[in-house]
Amino acid sequence: MGIQRLYLCLLAVLAFSGCAVLNENRDLSLTRDILPADILDLQSVELAELPPAKKKPVIAVYRDSFQDLTGQRKSNSSFALFSTAVTQAPEALLIRALKHAANGNFFRVVERVGLDNLTKERQLIRSTRENFEQDQKLQPLLFAGLLIQGGVISYDTNIQSGGIGARYLGIGNSKQYREDVVTISLRLVSVSTGEILIETAVSKNILSTSISQDIFRFIEQGTELVEIEGGVAENEVGSIALQKAIEAGVFNLIEIGIERGYWEYETINIDEPSCDDDCIANIRG
Numbered sequence: 142m143g144i145q146r147l148y149l150c151l152l153a154v155l156a157f158s159g160c161a162v163l164n165e166n167r168d169l170s171l172t173r174d175i176l177p178a179d180i181l182d183l184q185s186v187e188l189a190e191l192p193p194a195k196k197k198p199v200i201a202v203y204r205d206s207f208q209d210l211t212g213q214r215k216s217n218s219s220f221a222l223f224s225t226a227v228t229q230a231p232e233a234l235l236i237r238a239l240k241h242a243a244n245g246n247f248f249r250v251v252e253r254v255g256l257d258n259l260t261k262e263r264q265l266i267r268s269t270r271e272n273f274e275q276d277q278k279l280q281p282l283l284f285a286g287l288l289i290q291g292g293v294i295s296y297d298t299n300i301q302s303g304g305i306g307a308r309y310l311g312i313g314n315s316k317q318y319r320e321d322v323v324t325i326s327l328r329l330v331s332v333s334t335g336e337i338l339i340e341t342a343v344s345k346n347i348l349s350t351s352i353s354q355d356i357f358r359f360i361e362q363g364t365e366l367v368e369i370e371g372g373v374a375e376n377e378v379g380s381i382a383l384q385k386a387i388e389a390g391v392f393n394l395i396e397i398g399i400e401r402g403y404w405e406y407e408t409i410n411i412d413e414p415s416c417d418d419d420c421i422a423n424i425r426g
């Protein structure tokens with residue numbers, strides 16, 4: 142009975158300490174709660190709140206123009222993993238960042254990732270209209286004057302790691318952290334000349350933390366040992382970190398383009414009162 146009571150006490154202590162670990166881990170500045178909908182929104186408020194472009198440039202991103210160039214695999218000390226450390230669709234995150242810059246009022250992004258499907262569908266529509274002798278013609282595809290090239294050029298693991306722990310009378314607590322870095326490169330290329338107009342590279346840290354607790358006791362006058370361990374780990378989502386790096390790169394492209402005169406922000410006069418048709422008629426008399 143004495144051993145069973147001790148087991149129950151230890152389990153109760155571990156349960157309460159586990160709850161404390163979870164609550165404490167939620168407050169760590171190195172990590173954040175990731176909701177499933179977070180990937181659907183822009184992570185960069187600065188990119189979304191940019192002023193609209195005076196004349197929106199037409200830009201294209203091909204599937205093979207922005208890829209994972211690292212070939213990095215997920216690290217694991219126990220066994221080999223064949224899953225890649227970086228998402229294999231980074232062009233989707235780039236297109237989203239371009240499309241939602243300035244709340245969708247800066248770039249005109251044309252479809253090039255699924256260009257084969259788009260071409261097949263247009264051929265189907267054209268042939269159907271010819272069979273039914275319809276004179277309606279499809280509008281020509283919008284061509285892009287600018288291309289985005291680049292990719293994920295590096296993914297470095299264990300750039301910095303460390304931890305701290307303490308133990309007293311068989312009760313221990315420890316904290317550990319690890320830092321990875323993902324780097325992307327973006328190039329803005331002119332279609333007419335092939336000149337690289339803008340080049341930028343951005344790095345983003347990926348932080349991981351873990352907290353563990355353990356308890357061990359000798360019972361039955363030191364003849365038996367009871368040991369219980371528990372802990373929790375939280376890793377920043379790699380796709381979220383990559384999305385932040387891409388959005389920062391797009392923000393840099395826009396700012397550099399403004400400085401070099403490739404495009405301009407739309408000027409909005411907020412001090413002048415608006416005037417509708419009736420107001421204009423009254424002014425003209």
